[in-house]
Amino acid sequence: MLAWLDEAAAAFAAQVADTPRMVTRHISSLTFEKPARPGQIIKIYGEVAKVGKTSLTLNMEARRHSVYNGTQRAIVSTQMVFVRIDGDGEAIPISEKVRQKYRDPKDFT
Numbered sequence: 001m002l003a004w005l006d007e008a009a010a011a012f013a014a015q016v017a018d019t020p021r022m023v024t025r026h027i028s029s030l031t032f033e034k035p036a037r038p039g040q041i042i043k044i045y046g047e048v049a050k051v052g053k054t055s056l057t058l059n060m061e062a063r064r065h066s067v068y069n070g071t072q073r074a075i076v077s078t079q080m081v082f083v084r085i086d087g088d089g090e091a092i093p094i095s096e097k098v099r100q101k102y103r104d105p106k107d108f109t
Contacts, residue, residue, distance in 0.1 A: 001032075001042075001062060001075070001076060002027075002030065004042065004044060004062070005027075005044060005060055005076070005078065005080070006024055006027070009024075009044075009046055009058050009060050009080045010022055010023075010024060012060075013056050013058060013080075013082035016048055016051075016098065016102070017082075017084055017094050017095070018095065018097075018098055019084055021084060021086070021087075022082040022083065022084055023082060023083055023089075024080065024081075024082055025055060025082060025083045026080065026081040027078055027080050028078050028079040028080070029078070030076050030078050032076050033073075033074055033075060033076065033077075034064065034073050034075050036064050040064045040065070041064065041065040041067060042064055042065070042075070043063050043064075043072065044060065044061070044062050044063075045060070045061050045062075045063065046058050046059065046060045047059050048102045050102075051094060051098060051099050051102040051103070052094070053094065053099075054083055054084055054091040054093055054094060055082060055084070055091075055094070056081070056082045056094065057079060057080070058080050058081075058082065059078075060077065060079070060080055061074055061076070061077040061078075062074075062075045062077075
């Protein structure tokens with residue numbers, strides 16, 4: 001499950017930052033709230049919590065989906081941090097366009 005969360009979050013981070021060069025820096029603690037059994041459909045959701053100079057913080061949640069009644073139950077949630085890197089693996093700034101798009105609305109008050 002952790003590998004799925006990391007892979008989904010990395011793809012989401014790359015999409016948000018508009019670059020394929022994003023690496024996992026941190027995964028917060030995980031608490032599995034419900035079990036997931038073989039054969040169950042797992043859906044993974046993410047949202048941008050914060051955009052820093054070189055990093056993105058994402059809130060991620062995995063849910064099991066019932067094909068019988070359409071309900072979803074949260075299995076696990078976590079916060080993950082990804083860093084944009086260059087070809088040498090050094091942190092580089094996330095574009096200003098991306099930072100403006102995900103700017104905290106409280107910054108405008």
